[in-house]
Amino acid sequence: MPEIYGNVTGLGPQAHKALERIYRRRVPLDRIATPELVRSLVEASRETKRQVGALVHRSGVVDYVVVGTATGLMLPDIGRLRAAEGRFRALRLVHTHLYGEPLTRDDLTDLTRLRLDLVSAVILDAEGEPRSMSWAYNVPSRDDGKPYDIVGPVPYGHPQPNFGELIASLEGEFAKHGKTRAVAKDGRAILVHVGLKKNSRSADSARASLAELAALAETAGVEVVEQVIQLRDQIDPKFVVGKGKLEEIILKAIDVDAETLIFDQELSPSQASGIAAQTDLKVLDRTQLILDIFAQRAESVDGKLQVELAQLKYSLPRLGQKDDSLSRLTGGIGGRGPGETKLEIGRRRARERVTRLEKELKHVAKKRDQQRRKRNSSSLPIVAIVGYTNAGKSTLLNALTGADVLAENKLFATLDTRARRLHLPDGSYAVVTDTVGFIRNMPKDLFTAFRATFEEIADADLLLEVVDAGSVEREEHEKTTAKLLDELSLDRIPRLRVYNKADSITEEERTALETEPNSILVSALDRDSVKRLVDRVAFVLSRSARVPEETSEDARNEEAESAM
């Protein structure tokens, strides 16, 4: 027997029958509700003298029938939202109002909090016949601050909007909106590091690794609300952490209202699905988090395709056999990114898409080479900031360019949206752009996707290699940076090493770094040193001023080197 949710106490068999009948209704996607559905709701309301509602899925099926009191309705727990940000729950609520009242505050709270597709009230007259209808839906945040639009009440029987089209366009707006937001706070996450109990340093390296994961999560726009470390004699093959610990973490997540668990290692497909089977939370691993960042950063067509391909390839073996288990394992943070609309797809479609993408990429690669050659060299000088995550790249970008406007897209169409304008002392200006940080232990498979995020700076005039002067891994970072830049074919671009966080090191260390060649020691937090950096950048740029296309790259590099 289909379950009836909500306030069912004291209902007789007639009422139950009327309520159960609602489950038989089907609603096509182009309408909010059919007259048949409304009729069934109205009859059940009459029978029960209570509000009655149906949560209708986009597939047309009634997923839940809910009965309330005479003046309100409590929706059942429909689980945590795990769909992508920018997308709704795929459920709409159609329910009755017995006393002619319009949509209530509770209705609107359910709409926004549960991210329902839409909430509609069928308003009954004194005879218990439908008199009018009102509905509301979520809209991207606007100036008036209201996160929803309300329509009606309109007389019952008046034409309804095309529901499917309405929702599609709203979701489109949300998706667009999400992309242009400066600081995305895409939910709250708990980070989990599981390591082996090897020696006394295990705990330290676990903390260092988690700190980087936290920085990555922040880059991805996630708020880290809790960090969990578990050191074990061996990694649990099924759940990574022990079962008891996993339960503890899940309870914690409910407590702190987190909807994502991010594991600081790669999860095998079976671990990913094992953990996902235990919880409603979104489960990500380190690789997926990194891919999510790439997805946000990739700007070129090529880059987007590369990242989507990497996402799909990584997700494929993790896709469950059952289609309903897909969404939690495939997407990134809120399933965003170039592939965002395609992330919740089944294995077969995923495979087809992989084949398509590979073909498209071959095609795009050819075009790109042609375009690069065409790019004119008279535009503004471009300064790209590279370096490890947490070195202070973003802080430095902000310090250098102050509250200056985002560089207009049109002007710098080849650059990504993080490009900013830097005023040089002589009154001219350059474009400074942030890049995705280098990442410790980056999974090998991600390199192509990683490279894709750097394509835009292939034509940069100067690289600022930001190094955290206080990091214990400083020298190792410098070495790997050189290697990475080589692999990214960026090693021919003039480069200035910026030792950042001068304030965090000892006097001796400062003296040592000050004498390093081709470098400058600064603190992004100190105005004077930022000014010195600007002067230095201006100087290097003036020396390596753009040379005609024909001049060899080597000549350009020599010039730059002599300038440093």
Ligand code: GDP
């Ligand atoms: P990114 O990952 O390279 O973009 O690094 P961020 O710009 O996000 O900075 C990482 C952390 O280092 C932040 O907590 C910054 O506040 C901090 N930071 C950046 N520059 C400095 C600096 O010059 N001195 C100190 N003490 N901290 C800094």
Ligand code: MG
């Ligand atoms: Mg940054």
